[in-house]
Each structure stands twice: as C-alpha cells, then as structure tokens.
Amino acid sequence: MLDRAAPAATAALATVGEVWLFALKAVRESVLPPFEFRETVRQLYELGVRSAPLVAISGLAVGVVLSMHTRASLERFGAEAMIPAGLAIALVRETGPLTAALLLSGRIGAGIGAELGAMKVTEQIDALEATAVDSFRYLVVTRVVACVIALPILTTIMNFAGMIGGYLAETAATGMSLSLYFTSAFTLIDMTDYVPATIKTMVFGFIIATMSSYLGFTTTSGTEGVGRASTRAVVLSSMLIIVSNVILVRLIFFIFPEVAG
Amino acid sequence: MTETLEACETSARPAAPPAIAVRLDGVTKEFAGRRVLDDVSFEVPAGRGFVILGRSGTGKSVTLRHIIGLARPDRGRVFVGDDEISALDGPELSRVRRRIGFLFQNAALFDSISVGENVAFPLRRHTRLGEPEIRQRAGDKLAAVGLDKEYDKMPADLSGGMRKRAGLARALALDPDLILVDEPSAGLDPITADEIDDLLLGLKRSGGATLVVVTHNIPSARRLGDSLVMLHEGRIVARGSAADFDRSTNELVRAFMASQHAG
Amino acid sequence: MSKNRLPIVGAFVVGGLLLFAVGLFLIGDRRMLFTDTFELYAEFSRVSGLENGGKVRVAGMDAGEVEEIHVPTGPTGKFRLKLRVREDLHPLIRVDSVASIQNDGLVGNKFVQVEAGSEGSPEVPPKGTIQSREPFDLADMLNKMNEAIDLITATITEVKGGVDEAVSSITDTADGAQVLIADVGKDVRAITESSRKATDNLTAIVAGVRQGRGSVGKLLNDDALYVSARNIVSQAEKAVANLREASEQAKGAVADFRGDSGPMKGLAGNLQQTLTSAREAMSDLAENTEALKRSFFFRGFFNRRGYFDLSDVSVQQYREGALASGDRRPLRIWAGAPVLFAKDADGQEQLTDDGRLRLDAAMAAFVKYPKTSPFVIEGYAEADTGDVRFLSSRRRAELVRDYVVGKYGLDPDFVAIMSMGAEADDSPTGKRWDGVALTMFVPRSVS
Ligand SMILES: Nc1ncnc2c1ncn2[C@@H]1O[C@H](COP(=O)(O)OP(=O)(O)OP(=O)(O)O)[C@@H](O)[C@H]1O
Ligand SMILES: [Mg+2]
Numbered sequence: 001m002l003d004r005a006a007p008a009a010t011a012a013l014a015t016v017g018e019v020w021l022f023a024l025k026a027v028r029e030s031v032l033p034p035f036e037f038r039e040t041v042r043q044l045y046e047l048g049v050r051s052a053p054l055v056a057i058s059g060l061a062v063g064v065v066l067s068m069h070t071r072a073s074l075e076r077f078g079a080e081a082m083i084p085a086g087l088a089i090a091l092v093r094e095t096g097p098l099t100a101a102l103l104l105s106g107r108i109g110a111g112i113g114a115e116l117g118a119m120k121v122t123e124q125i126d127a128l129e130a131t132a133v134d135s136f137r138y139l140v141v142t143r144v145v146a147c148v149i150a151l152p153i154l155t156t157i158m159n160f161a162g163m164i165g166g167y168l169a170e171t172a173a174t175g176m177s178l179s180l181y182f183t184s185a186f187t188l189i190d191m192t193d194y195v196p197a198t199i200k201t202m203v204f205g206f207i208i209a210t211m212s213s214y215l216g217f218t219t220t221s222g223t224e225g226v227g228r229a230s231t232r233a234v235v236l237s238s239m240l241i242i243v244s245n246v247i248l249v250r251l252i253f254f255i256f257p258e259v260a261g
Numbered sequence: 262m263t264e265t266l267e268a269c270e271t272s273a274r275p276a277a278p279p280a281i282a283v284r285l286d287g288v289t290k291e292f293a294g295r296r297v298l299d300d301v302s303f304e305v306p307a308g309r310g311f312v313i314l315g316r317s318g319t320g321k322s323v324t325l326r327h328i329i330g331l332a333r334p335d336r337g338r339v340f341v342g343d344d345e346i347s348a349l350d351g352p353e354l355s356r357v358r359r360r361i362g363f364l365f366q367n368a369a370l371f372d373s374i375s376v377g378e379n380v381a382f383p384l385r386r387h388t389r390l391g392e393p394e395i396r397q398r399a400g401d402k403l404a405a406v407g408l409d410k411e412y413d414k415m416p417a418d419l420s421g422g423m424r425k426r427a428g429l430a431r432a433l434a435l436d437p438d439l440i441l442v443d444e445p446s447a448g449l450d451p452i453t454a455d456e457i458d459d460l461l462l463g464l465k466r467s468g469g470a471t472l473v474v475v476t477h478n479i480p481s482a483r484r485l486g487d488s489l490v491m492l493h494e495g496r497i498v499a500r501g502s503a504a505d506f507d508r509s510t511n512e513l514v515r516a517f518m519a520s521q522h523a524g
Numbered sequence: 525m526s527k528n529r530l531p532i533v534g535a536f537v538v539g540g541l542l543l544f545a546v547g548l549f550l551i552g553d554r555r556m557l558f559t560d561t562f563e564l565y566a567e568f569s570r571v572s573g574l575e576n577g578g579k580v581r582v583a584g585m586d587a588g589e590v591e592e593i594h595v596p597t598g599p600t601g602k603f604r605l606k607l608r609v610r611e612d613l614h615p616l617i618r619v620d621s622v623a624s625i626q627n628d629g630l631v632g633n634k635f636v637q638v639e640a641g642s643e644g645s646p647e648v649p650p651k652g653t654i655q656s657r658e659p660f661d662l663a664d665m666l667n668k669m670n671e672a673i674d675l676i677t678a679t680i681t682e683v684k685g686g687v688d689e690a691v692s693s694i695t696d697t698a699d700g701a702q703v704l705i706a707d708v709g710k711d712v713r714a715i716t717e718s719s720r721k722a723t724d725n726l727t728a729i730v731a732g733v734r735q736g737r738g739s740v741g742k743l744l745n746d747d748a749l750y751v752s753a754r755n756i757v758s759q760a761e762k763a764v765a766n767l768r769e770a771s772e773q774a775k776g777a778v779a780d781f782r783g784d785s786g787p788m789k790g791l792a793g794n795l796q797q798t799l800t801s802a803r804e805a806m807s808d809l810a811e812n813t814e815a816l817k818r819s820f821f822f823r824g825f826f827n828r829r830g831y832f833d834l835s836d837v838s839v840q841q842y843r844e845g846a847l848a849s850g851d852r853r854p855l856r857i858w859a860g861a862p863v864l865f866a867k868d869a870d871g872q873e874q875l876t877d878d879g880r881l882r883l884d885a886a887m888a889a890f891v892k893y894p895k896t897s898p899f900v901i902e903g904y905a906e907a908d909t910g911d912v913r914f915l916s917s918r919r920r921a922e923l924v925r926d927y928v929v930g931k932y933g934l935d936p937d938f939v940a941i942m943s944m945g946a947e948a949d950d951s952p953t954g955k956r957w958d959g960v961a962l963t964m965f966v967p968r969s970v971s
Contacts, residue, residue, distance in 0.1 A: 044533045127369040131383045132358035153540025186550040
C-alpha cells in the first residue's frame with residue numbers, strides 16, 4: 001500500500017513542479033518580446049468576445065435571482081431600499097468575479113484543453129516547431145495573455161448584466177426607475193470593493209489559460225487523452241480558482257483593510 | 262561565429278545555394294526505459310539523397326525527429342551543417358529549422374486553417390512577402406503536388422493521400438535546403454508516387470537540396486537514395502548504395518529489396 | 525479573416541474598459557472625486573456609530589461624506605466631524621443650519637443630516653462649524669417622557685393642595701372674591717383634566733414603545749416625530765413651571781389673606797392670570813400629546829398604504845379608496861344629521877339621545893369585526909361655504925368619534941376621522957350627504 005502510494009505522491013509532486021515551471025515560463029514569455037500580436041488578437045476574439053454572450057446572459061439571470069433573494073431577506077427588516085445596493089455590492093465584490101471565472105473555466109478551459117490536446121496528439125504542435133515557430137509562445141502565451149485581458153472585461157460585463165438583471169427584477173416588483181436603481185446601487189460600493197475584485201480576475205484568467213494549456217500540451221494517448229485533458233482542464237482550473245480566491249480575498253483585505261470592515 | 266556564417270551564406274545564396282550535410286554521431290534514445298535508437302551514426306553529404314529503411318517501429322521517424330531537433334538524443338550528437346542541432350535552443354534552433362522542410366508521417370496539417378493557409382503559414386511567419394505573393398507561392402507549391410484546386414478546402418475534407426501531399430507542399434514552402442520526408446508516397450497511387458519522387462529529385466538536382474527520406478517503397482528508395490541505411494530495432498544493420506543493398510547477404514535487406522510492395 | 529476580427533476585438537477591449545470606467549465613475553461620483561466640494565465641521569458628544577465615509581445629506585439630498593472624525597481629548601470634549609459637501613449645495617447651508625446624526629432606514633447606516641438654514645442668515649464659510657443636535661436616543665426620550673409624567677403628576681397634586689387651600693381661605697375671608705373663586709375653580713378643574721389627558725397619552729406612548737407597538741423603527745428615524753416628542757417634553761416642563769408658579773402665588777395669596785394685609789385683589793388677579801396661562805399650556809400639552817400618540821400608533825396601518833398618517837391623506841385620495849386594499853374593503857353605514865345632532869344654547873351642534881340610539885344601532889353591525897380594523901368616521905355637512913362645510917363636518921365626526929370610542933371601548937389607535945364636506949358619491953340620497961358615515965375597513969375574508 002505504502003510502496004504504491006509513495007511513487008504516486010512523488011509523481012504528483014513532480015507534476016506540481018512541472019505545472020509551476022510551465023506557469024513561470026508563461027509569465028516570463030508573456031512580458032518578454034517577441035509578441036504574437038495577431039494570434040493574441042485571434043485568441044481574444046475566440047476566448048473573450050465569443051464568451052461575452054454567455055457571460056451577459058448568465059449575469060442577467062444571476063442578477064434576477066440575487067435580487068429576489070436579497071428582497072426576501074431585506075423585506076423582513078423593512079430595508080427594501082437597500083436591495084440595489086446590497087445586490088451591487090454582492091455582485092461586484094465576489095459573485096460577479098467568481099461566477100464569471102467559473103463559467104469561463106468551463107467554456108475556455110475545456111476549449112483550450114481539447115484544442116491543444118488534439119494538436120498535441122496529431123503532431124500539430126510538433127509541426128509548428130518544425131516550421132520554426134515557438135509553439136509555447138504561439139499557443140500558450142497568446143492564450144494566457146488573451147485570458148488575462150478578457151477576464152476582467154468579462155467580469156465587468158457580468159457585473160453590469162447582473163445589475164441590469166437586478167433592475168429588471170426590481171422594476172417588475174416595484175416599478176423602480178433605471179436611474180434611481182443605478183444611483184442607489186452604487187451608494188455602498190467603494191473603489192476598494194470594485195477595483196481589486198475586478199483586477200483579481202486576471203489571476204483567474206491566468207490560472208484557466210495556464211492550467212488548460214499545460215494539460216493540452218501534455219496530452220498523450222489519442223482521442224481519449226484529449227477528452228481527459230479537456231475535463232481535467234475544467235476541474236483543475238475551477239478548483240484552483242476557488243482556492244486561489246481565498247488567498248486573493250485575504251490579500252485584498254490585508255492591502256485594503258477597509259474592505260473587510 | 263554562426264551569425265557571420267549565416268550572413269555569408271545568405272549573401273552567397275543567389276550564386277550557389279548551399280546544401281547542408283547531416284551527421285548523426287552515436288545517437289542513443291530511450292523512451293520510458295525502452296531503447297528506440299541505439300548508437301546510430303551516419304552522414305549525409307550535402308546535396309545528396311539518403312534513404313532510411315526498416316520495419317515498422319524500428320525508430321525511423323524518431324531518427325528524422327532528431328535531425329530537426331523535435332527529439333533530443335540521450336547520448337550522441339546531431340549536426341545539421343555546422344550546427345549541432347541537438348544542443349541548440351530558442352532563436353538559434355529556429356534559425357536552423359527555417360532551412361529544413363519536414364513532412365510528418367501523418368502530415369500534421371493545422372486543421373483550424375485551410376489547406377492553402379497551411380502552406381502559406383511558413384511564408385507568413387518567415388518572409389516579408391505581401392499577401393498576393395504569399396497566395397501565389399502557396400498556390401504554386403500546392404500545384405507542384407497536384408493540389409491546385411484544394412487551396413480553400415479544410416484539411417479534414419481531404420483524403421489521406423491528399424493530406425500527405427499538402428503536408429509536403431507546406432514542408433517545401435520556404436524552399437528548404439534540407440528536406441526530411443517521412444514516407445512521402447505512403448497512401449499514394451504509383452503514378453502520383455512517381456510524380457512526388459520526381460519533384461523531390463528535381464529539388465535535389467537543380468536546387469541542391471539534401472534529402473533524407475523514410476520509405477518502404479523500394480523503387481522510390483532506389484531513385485532517391487544515393488546511399489541507404491537499414492534500421493532494425495534501433496540499430497543500423499546495413500548501409501551502402503542501392504547496388505550494395507542488392508548484393509547484401511543480410512536476410513532483412515534481401516527481403517526488403519525483393520519485395521514488390523510499393524507504399 | 526483576422527482583419528475583420530481586429531475591430532471587434534478592439535471594440536471588446538475598449539468597450540470593456542469603458543464599462544469598467546463607468547463603474548469607477550459611478551463610485552467616484554458618489555465619493556465626489558469629480559465634483560467641487562467644500563469642508564464643513566460639526567461637533568457631537570456622541571457619534572452613535574457613525575464612521576468615516578458615512579454619508580452627509582443636506583436637506584435630505586445626498587451631498588457628501590464624513591471625511592474624518594477627530595476624537596476628543598477628554599470626556600467633556602466633543603467629536604469633531606469633518607464633512608465634505610458638494611459645493612452646489614453650499615447656498616443652502618447657512619450659519620443657523622443644524623447637523624444631526626441619523627439612521628438611514630431601520631438597518632441602514634448612520635448619516636449626518638444637515639438642515640437647510642433660514643433665508644436671512646449668511647452662508648456658512650468654508651471650513652466653518654455648524655450647530656449640531658445630539659443624536660436622538662429612544663431610551664433617552666422615554667426617560668424624559670417618564671420624568672415629565674412624574675413631574676406633572678406631582679405638581680398637579682401640589683397645585684391642587686395649594687389652590688384648594690387658597691380658595692378656601694378666600695372663601696373664609698373675603699366675600700367679594702366669589703367670582704374669583706368660581707373662576708379659579710374652573711381653571712383648576714380644566715388644568716387637572718388636561719394634565720390627566722396628557723399623562724394618559726404619554727403613558728400610552730411609553731407603554732406602546734416598550735411593547736414594541738407603533739412603529740419604533742419609524743420613530744427612531746423620523747425627524748418630525750422626534751421633534752414633536754421633544755417639543756412635548758419641553759412643553760411639559762414649561763407647563764410644570766407655570767403650575768409651580770401658580771402654586772407659589774396661591775400660597776402667597778393664602779398668606780396674604782391670613783395676614784389680612786396687602787392688595788388682595790392684585791394678588792388674586794395675578795393668580796388668576798397665571799392659572800389661565802397654566803391652563804392654556806396644559807391644554808396645548810394635552811392636544812399635542814394626543815396628536816403624537818395618534819400619529820405614532822397610526823403609522824403602522826397608514827404607513828403601509830404609503831401615507832405618513834391620516835392627516836396626510838387628502839379627502840380626494842380618501843374618496844378614491846386610498847385606505848382600501850386587496851385585503852380590506854370598506855363597510856359603510858350612513859347616519860343623517862337630523863337624527864344625530866341638535867344645536868345647543870351656544871348654537872353648537874351636540875349629539876342627541878336619538879342620535880346615540882342611532883349610532884348604537886349602527887355599531888351593532890361593526891362589533892363582530894376585529895377591533896384592529898381601521899375605523900374611519902366620515903363627517904358630512906351641507907353649508908353654503910366650503911370652510912363651514914369643512915368645520916362642521918369635522919365637528920360632527922369628532923362628536924361621533926368621542927361617543928363611540930368612549931362607549932364601545934374602541935382602540936383609539938385604529939379610529940380616525942375624515943372631514944368630507946358635502947359630497948358623497950354613494951350616499952343613500954345620491955350625490956350629497958348631511959350627517960356622518962361610519963366606515964370600517966374590514967378584512968375581506970370575513971363576510
Ligand atoms: N514520444 C514517444 N514516446 C514513447 N515512445 C515513442 C515515442 N516516439 C516513438 N516511440 C516508440 O519508438 C519506437 C520507434 O518509433 P518510430 O515512430 O520511430 O517507428 P517507425 O520506424 O517510424 O515505424 P513506422 O514505420 O511504423 O512509422 C516505437 O516503438 C514507438 O512506440
Ligand atoms: Mg514512422
């Protein structure tokens with residue numbers, strides 16, 4: 001039992017080390033030239049622009065549901081006037097960033113895992129290398145950069161869609177006007193609630209792209225392996241996002257103590 | 262040192278295109294504890310044709326991958342021209358690879374872009390040609406392998422043989438000085454196979470390119486190979502000209518040379 | 525292919541940044557990062573949990589935030605609040621503006637309310653300090669009310685003793701004081717009556733608040749209610765002072781009479797004057813406590829319908845069914861003026877015995893409903909002018925209310941009057957009515 005567990009643990013640690021080196025390389029090559037501009041734009045389109053409808057629609061639905069829940073709990077205290085502000089702060093601080101990141105780890109993570117996995121098993125990655133193209137820069141760095149740029153943008157879309165959803169729910173219930181809704185929605189939010197929470201999704205974007213690319217790049221054993229890479233990309237990046245979120249939130253509290261209050 | 266050398270070569274190019282010699286020096290490679298190449302050494306003189314023969318799974322493709330640096334030897338060294346490609350990295354490796362055309366055994370076309378764009382891809386990456394010239398050149402390369410009508414098709418819509426030819430067109434896009442092809446005629450009818458051989462021979466003769474060919478097709482091996490090696494279980498068991506092979510007493514070589522199989 | 529993608533990607537990135545910037549702007553707008561502002565100070569001995577960044581409202585308008593709270597150096601010092609306020613609201617803030625710390629809704633954050641000043645006063649200079657009113661504390665107010673009640677009760681007993689004594693000595697000694705005695709006696713009775721009402725009302729409010737009835741939350745947050753409660757407390761104190769004086773004067777008068785010296789008439793005159801003003805003060809107090817009690821308890825019901833209290837509901841709105849709702853329908857019984865009222869010697873209308881019988885008959889229809897059903901007595905009166913119609917319909921409603929509340933022990937918290945004038949859409953005589961209508965808003969589930 002133990003003799004079987006020990007090599008498995010060693011292998012797992014080795015994988016962690018490999019992922020770590022892969023991530024470091026991604027960071028280094030993201031900031032050092034040469035840059036694959038065209039391909040980055042293409043990835044921004046594929047991963048960012050094409051995720052916008054998903055995020056917007058989900059945000060709308062999340063906003064409606066959150067609003068109904070906030071209403072149910074605030075009504076008991078006669079604090080209906082706080083619904084927009086309560087919803088907005090919940091969205092902006094945590095619900096928006098985390099929901100967006102988890103949704104995108106599904107869409108983008110699976111996509112990258114499957115695409116790079118397929119390229120790997122059909123030797124397309126080797127073919128890139130053989131044509132004197134740095135496959136890491138061309139495939140990984142472009143996706144990482146695109147994700148790091150796209151995540152905060154998509155999170156912002158999520159936040160606003162959520163607020164519009166909240167507005168729709170609220171106006172259906174009370175006929176509140178749009179401008180009143182938005183004015184009261186922003187009464188409780190501070191810069192320190194909004195900016196760090198949005199910026200932290202860059203880390204989520206990095207996690208999704210790096211984890212999924214790593215799994216794609218290390219795909220073996222054919223079609224089955226591609227499927228596995230794709231599933232693992234979603235599972236592992238969602239998990240890493242949730243865990244890293246704990247650390248990020250602590251970090252934000254540490255840097256901006258007023259957020260915790 | 263290498264920089265100056267390249268500068269010389271580039272300026273000298275229009276006059277006499279430099280061919281590249283290839284040399285493997287005691288290359289040994291293991292995958293997961295299994296020895297795939299065992300002390301393989303050979304030399305391909307510049308501008309010559311070299312054929313690697315051998316049964317399936319004996320390490321022919323792995324040998325080719327060593328020459329372009331997609332695989333690294335565990336022991337031994339690989340030279341392409343004056344560069345020890347097995348020790349190069351990053352931009353240096355890219356510089357050498359830009360002079361090499363590689364046809365994968367499974368063609369390995371980029372399946373997210375059209376056939377024409379596959380061929381145009383190296384041109385877009387490594388030349389400053391304008392869009393019309395790129396399309397023109399890519400079209401010419403496709404025409405050379407008989408695929409002039411398939412420019413806008415997606416790789417998935419091609420037959421196996423057509424994909425192989427498209428892969429060859431992409432390998433030849435940059436007019437490489439060293440051409441590595443893995444079973445170019447596999448899956449082709451004899452007529453097309455001959456045409457491909459003609460194309461490769463032409464590149465060797467008039468373009469001065471060095472050819473390294475993996476094939477099971479003996480007639481084609483005779484035409485393309487100035488010298489041949491026979492790999493068996495990761496070792497070179499025979500080497501020489503086609504005539505030497507015809508005279509060989511090695512059972513395996515005799516069996517190969519006698520086969521009528523073309524593919 | 526990537527040529528036409530570039531603009532889309534550009535739009536995505538730029539649009540995303542813009543949207544993010546809109547968020548920044550909306551937040552910054554509240555934090556007034558992009559607005560002209562000025563500084564203002566206010567000092568409080570208690571800050572009631574107000575924090576840095578708390579909102580500042582000028583005349584109810586969101587106007588800025590609390591930038592800093594300087595802590596006092598000793599127990600007698602005050603917290604000094606630095607307020608950042610929108611420059612465009614500066615003209616509203618005069619040297620007589622008052623700052624107070626309030627609650628934003630029952631569970632809301634604390635904020636600083638700055639009342640607009642008076643037209644004649646100069647503007648507060650930048651960095652000026654404005655007056656402040658200490659945060660309102662419910663327990664504090666209850667204590668004060670209790671004290672007022674005790675004070676009134678004690679003083680009344682005292683005054684009664686004094687005045688009674690004075691009156692009896694006057695009776696003993698002076699014949700010419702008969703008129704005075706009668707007057708003083710009337711005053712004392714009136715004072716006793718008013719003070720009883722006032723203490724009853726205050727006791728009811730204190731008890732109600734203690735039981736959590738009425739809208740405690742609203743009371744906490746409502747400036748008008750707070751102000752009137754505070755006024756009542758100070759009014760009570762003033763009335764008590766008046767009474768004290770009367771009592772002193774009465775004692776003086778007694779001494780004078782005993783001593784058989786001095787200008788008795790003058791003293792007696794003074795006593796009467798003091799008693800009259802004490803009586804007036806007491807009756808004001810009674811009225812005000814009544815008003816406070818009504819608005820305090822009524823809120824629960826009327827506020828849910830969007831009205832501050834019934835005095836906020838116009839006749840027009842009432843006619844349009846402002847109080848009816850999904851769960852309540854009006855049950856109305858009409859009673860005509862000829863049966864109910866007759867003019868007395870002063871020309872004032874009073875309830876007749878027949879009228880009482882008529883009302884008793886009408887009440888029979890209501891007793892089966894819960895006592896917590898809102899009950900509105902609508903007064904109607906035909907008269908030539910609008911003001912007379914209003915006044916006399918109001919008086920009629922009041923007469924009827926006093927009668928039914930007294931006789932049937934109705935909860936005054938749920939009884940209100942409405943002065944309707946002459947128009948009555950669905951009266952038995954068509955478009956107009958002269959008399960009253962008893963209207964109970966009964967639950968729809970009970971038929
Ligand atoms: N990346 C790799 N990992 C593990 N084993 C490998 C790898 N690449 C090749 N091998 C193994 O090396 C051996 C030689 O493979 P290679 O592809 O060179 O055979 P081949 O001579 O080209 O055969 P064929 O004629 O069928 O193409 C095979 O047993 C193969 O399983
Ligand atoms: Mg092979």
